[in-house]
Amino acid sequence: MTAARFDDGKAQGAMRTIGEVSSAFGIKPHVLRYWEQQFPMLRPLKRSGGRRLYRAADIALVERIDILVNKRGYTLKGAKKALIENPEKTGAGDTSAPEIPGQEHANRDADALARLYSIRNRLSDAVSR
Numbered sequence: 001m002t003a004a005r006f007d008d009g010k011a012q013g014a015m016r017t018i019g020e021v022s023s024a025f026g027i028k029p030h031v032l033r034y035w036e037q038q039f040p041m042l043r044p045l046k047r048s049g050g051r052r053l054y055r056a057a058d059i060a061l062v063e064r065i066d067i068l069v070n071k072r073g074y075t076l077k078g079a080k081k082a083l084i085e086n087p088e089k090t091g092a093g094d095t096s097a098p099e100i101p102g103q104e105h106a107n108r109d110a111d112a113l114a115r116l117y118s119i120r121n122r123l124s125d126a127v128s129r
Contacts, residue, residue: 005024006024015054016059020054021062024059027066032062035062038080039065039076039083040114040115040118040121041114041118042058042065043118043121043122045125061083
């Protein structure tokens with residue numbers, strides 16, 4: 001589904017700039033930058049001068065966040081929990097709402113998983129360089 005949004009002649013898995021992703025989803029660049037702060041698993045590559053390059057996985061994640069927040073009405077905190085707890089159930093074609101765990105353990109688990117995603121992304125970035 002994400003490939004159809006881009007009519008720039010690039011390959012489906014090509015990296016995209018923040019402007020290209022912004023235009024494709026109708027989300028302002030400052031919102032995408034804010035989402036990077038709120039969703040630790042969203043970590044586009046950053047080149048010299050802070051230029052962001054979104055990989056196919058980053059674009060898919062932006063699409064999932066957009067669906068949860070802008071189409072299903074989730075708060076950012078709720079969307080983060082949904083993505084962490086049920087990464088497979090929040091895709092573009094999924095119409096069922098992901099289950100959110102009980103409040104007592106959700107914050108601790110979400111923070112631990114967010115840290116693990118962050119570590120995994122940093123290791124992935126280091127290997128791809």
